[in-house]
Amino acid sequence: MLQEFPEENIESLATGAWILGTGGGGNPYLSTLNLRRLYADGARVQVIQPEDLADDDMVAVVSGMGAPLVGQERLKDPRHMARAVELMEDYLGRPFRAIMALEIGGANALSPFLAAALLGRPVVNADCMGRAYPEAQMTSFAIGGLSMFPLSMVDVRDNEVIVARAESWKWMEKISRAACTAVGSTAATCKAPRTGREVKDWGIHHTITQATALGRVVLDARARHDDPVAAVLDHAQGKQVFRGKVVDVDRTTTGGFLRGKTVIEGIDADRGATLELAFQNEWAVAIRDGVPVAMTPDLLCLLDSLSGGAIGTEAVRYGQRVSVVALPAPKILTTPAGVAAVGPRAFGYDIDFESVFQ
Amino acid sequence: MKRIGIDVGGTNTDAVLIDGDSIIASIKVPTTQDVMSGVKAALAHVAAHINDTPRPLDAVMIGTTHFTNAVVERSRLERVAAIRVALPTGASLPPMCDWPEDLYRAVDPMIFMVHGGHEYDGSPLVPMREDEVRDAALKIRDAGVTSVAISATFSPLTTECEDRAAEIVRSVIPEARITLSNSLGRIGLLERENVALLNAALQSLGKTTVQAFKTALDDIGLQAPFFLTQNDGTVALADVAAANPVFSFASGPTNSMRGAAFLTGLSDAMVVDVGGTTSDIGCLVGGFPREANNIVHIGGVRTLFRMPDLLPVALGGGTIVDPETGAIGPKSVGYRILQDARVFGGATLTTSDIAVAAGLIEMGDPALVADLDPDFVQTALARIRAMVAENFDQMKTSAEDVPLIAVGGGAFLIPDEVPGASAVIRVENAGVANALGAAMAQVSGEVDQVFSDMTREQALAEAEAAARRAAIDAGADEASLQVLEVEDIPIAYLPGGARRVRVRVIGDISFG
Numbered sequence: 001m002l003q004e005f006p007e008e009n010i011e012s013l014a015t016g017a018w019i020l021g022t023g024g025g026g027n028p029y030l031s032t033l034n035l036r037r038l039y040a041d042g043a044r045v046q047v048i049q050p051e052d053l054a055d056d057d058m059v060a061v062v063s064g065m066g067a068p069l070v071g072q073e074r075l076k077d078p079r080h081m082a083r084a085v086e087l088m089e090d091y092l093g094r095p096f097r098a099i100m101a102l103e104i105g106g107a108n109a110l111s112p113f114l115a116a117a118l119l120g121r122p123v124v125n126a127d128c129m130g131r132a133y134p135e136a137q138m139t140s141f142a143i144g145g146l147s148m149f150p151l152s153m154v155d156v157r158d159n160e161v162i163v164a165r166a167e168s169w170k171w172m173e174k175i176s177r178a179a180c181t182a183v184g185s186t187a188a189t190c191k192a193p194r195t196g197r198e199v200k201d202w203g204i205h206h207t208i209t210q211a212t213a214l215g216r217v218v219l220d221a222r223a224r225h226d227d228p229v230a231a232v233l234d235h236a237q238g239k240q241v242f243r244g245k246v247v248d249v250d251r252t253t254t255g256g257f258l259r260g261k262t263v264i265e266g267i268d269a270d271r272g273a274t275l276e277l278a279f280q281n282e283w284a285v286a287i288r289d290g291v292p293v294a295m296t297p298d299l300l301c302l303l304d305s306l307s308g309g310a311i312g313t314e315a316v317r318y319g320q321r322v323s324v325v326a327l328p329a330p331k332i333l334t335t336p337a338g339v340a341a342v343g344p345r346a347f348g349y350d351i352d353f354e355s356v357f358q
Numbered sequence: 359m360k361r362i363g364i365d366v367g368g369t370n371t372d373a374v375l376i377d378g379d380s381i382i383a384s385i386k387v388p389t390t391q392d393v394m395s396g397v398k399a400a401l402a403h404v405a406a407h408i409n410d411t412p413r414p415l416d417a418v419m420i421g422t423t424h425f426t427n428a429v430v431e432r433s434r435l436e437r438v439a440a441i442r443v444a445l446p447t448g449a450s451l452p453p454m455c456d457w458p459e460d461l462y463r464a465v466d467p468m469i470f471m472v473h474g475g476h477e478y479d480g481s482p483l484v485p486m487r488e489d490e491v492r493d494a495a496l497k498i499r500d501a502g503v504t505s506v507a508i509s510a511t512f513s514p515l516t517t518e519c520e521d522r523a524a525e526i527v528r529s530v531i532p533e534a535r536i537t538l539s540n541s542l543g544r545i546g547l548l549e550r551e552n553v554a555l556l557n558a559a560l561q562s563l564g565k566t567t568v569q570a571f572k573t574a575l576d577d578i579g580l581q582a583p584f585f586l587t588q589n590d591g592t593v594a595l596a597d598v599a600a601a602n603p604v605f606s607f608a609s610g611p612t613n614s615m616r617g618a619a620f621l622t623g624l625s626d627a628m629v630v631d632v633g634g635t636t637s638d639i640g641c642l643v644g645g646f647p648r649e650a651n652n653i654v655h656i657g658g659v660r661t662l663f664r665m666p667d668l669l670p671v672a673l674g675g676g677t678i679v680d681p682e683t684g685a686i687g688p689k690s691v692g693y694r695i696l697q698d699a700r701v702f703g704g705a706t707l708t709t710s711d712i713a714v715a716a717g718l719i720e721m722g723d724p725a726l727v728a729d730l731d732p733d734f735v736q737t738a739l740a741r742i743r744a745m746v747a748e749n750f751d752q753m754k755t756s757a758e759d760v761p762l763i764a765v766g767g768g769a770f771l772i773p774d775e776v777p778g779a780s781a782v783i784r785v786e787n788a789g790v791a792n793a794l795g796a797a798m799a800q801v802s803g804e805v806d807q808v809f810s811d812m813t814r815e816q817a818l819a820e821a822e823a824a825a826r827r828a829a830i831d832a833g834a835d836e837a838s839l840q841v842l843e844v845e846d847i848p849i850a851y852l853p854g855g856a857r858r859v860r861v862r863v864i865g866d867i868s869f870g
Binding site: 030033034037067069070073074075076077078079156157158184185225250318 | 444446448449451456547548751848
């Protein structure tokens, strides 16, 4: 069953996806603008439920890759996302039935919509992170042990790359990241193709619906002048980790990632305490007065305390009033295999994963 | 410290003379059609009191809402050309693709996208196509457009493409007034480009405005240095300010909020400043306007630079009321209120006429609005109240009631009871809060450069020290300096851990 994705849902999807981006995945504004322009030109996108895919349907998994900061300068163009899908079809010699997002977090939630609007293929109501993560092996497909190749990558200068094979997810990440960094830390990619069966077994389902509903809760709360942060906590069964004011941000760019930490001084109930929020593209670990209190794979979201809007790791700045909120992770990410792929040790922290929801 | 502060709104021109914390003289006059005769009248009035106290006059601080009004009203804007050096990136999102349609039409832009720009590491994206820039410049020249905004990818890190493109444009159009996006905004191409384009659209207005102020001061014989107030509550020398009108965008409301804090003694409250053309609603925190965290919309355009968090509303004492439908605004009679408003014998129905007819305020001749249908007056008044209530509510940050300070010449339009306000506070001299805030404005010092071969802490410390020196050189009192803004961007793949650091400090003017 195909369902048209109505134009009025674009903003809700973008708002919710930005929160699920946990600081990364890129601000969806430009993708939203691109999608609106495509809709204004008459394009329409249909959504297909994962359970409606046939087992042997081929599904393209797309994402923009690179540093969000770069994407704010090198504005994305839907044609490149569509081209990445076509390049993969050319390579495979088979057409895709549908297109799905690698991650539902941030701008990449809209990436399949941009390609779909140009290619007339439906978008699958699923992704393989349930949030945003910086590396290729940090997906439910990788956790499920599925194949990691081939991969197609398209850049604006007419460079097109196919990674035909990779020895492991780590190698796929290493090779594709090196190629991406070489072309300026931003590129459109089509990841390893999936069958309908694989999407049904290992995809994280209905995340477009989830992101759209989360975004609508925030927009509605704002309109009613309710506390949008409270609305997020209530709707998504989240937990407030900290509330305060940003007093320092330290960023470095290494190997194509944006790394660093944000220091937040507590207010209200957290007055007197300090929270350090470390990130690698996305928020990874929250350390309160030297003690880790929340960490990946739980979703750590930094929200503007007033608007409830998400604040990205590249946009956080001194003086912002913020709420650090944890949302429950998709189940697969909290399994032993999931924690090995996306837990604190995957980000270089020598600590055991402990969920705030246990 | 003795200063004259003057605020030139679309409708009223206010001036004050202060000596330390004392208001020596103040006046409110209608802004005249030529603007400057009103300015001169106001200046002459307060200048006559300069010798009431022994200290000499230190400075004249001028705040003007001209530039914002031009954008909000979509008038007095210059036709602009946009040159973006970014292809092959960004083709699907051309310059001004996210502007409101009416503003787009008012600026009637010529848009050019050319190949070039830089990567985040300072290397070229693709070689800049100078022939494309030259072609664009020729077309711009042939169209008679002289205001040009130039943007390029990652220009805050390296200005090379914007600088070179400007050289080429200047070689073709020597009289071109060029705004480079890197001089105004931050990382974020569309937003930085938007600020540059708004600035470009205001070039003529900036130049004529400052020249007119200069003449007015000369005519009165005021010899003191003369500044324009800026968005952050600081001042810039008038000639410098003229080239960057966007830095004066929010100076009016900033001044009035600072003035409101001074007059009421409240440092935390909401403030609504009602001028003749627009109202601005903001939030005072610790005596200063709360700053917007990120994106600020100006006239519906996304921008990214340091601005107070304000909600501008097209509602003022001169706002035109449609006599048929009762629709309010957005056009205003502005400075022509004394000729055009019905109570002053004119033919245009304004919110002031409605207020007089309803008995909210006495001005002009009430007999001239006696013919208005009382039902029509009540309906229009209800619309005005609804506009105030809705916008106030939008700016509030909590469900709790907070005090609302009503200042500005059109403060009578604010009802005594506003839903969500614990009280509506009116104070003496509220009408000249703007001018008072201008007179109190501070100076700043800024540094924006790349530091290499040092730790982040060292780079920040060096930058802060340099910004402090710049502020002291600009006339700041060293003891009053405080850091207003710190931003640093690491530049990858350059040797020595290079990082661009921008620091801005602010302080009182030293009259030692």
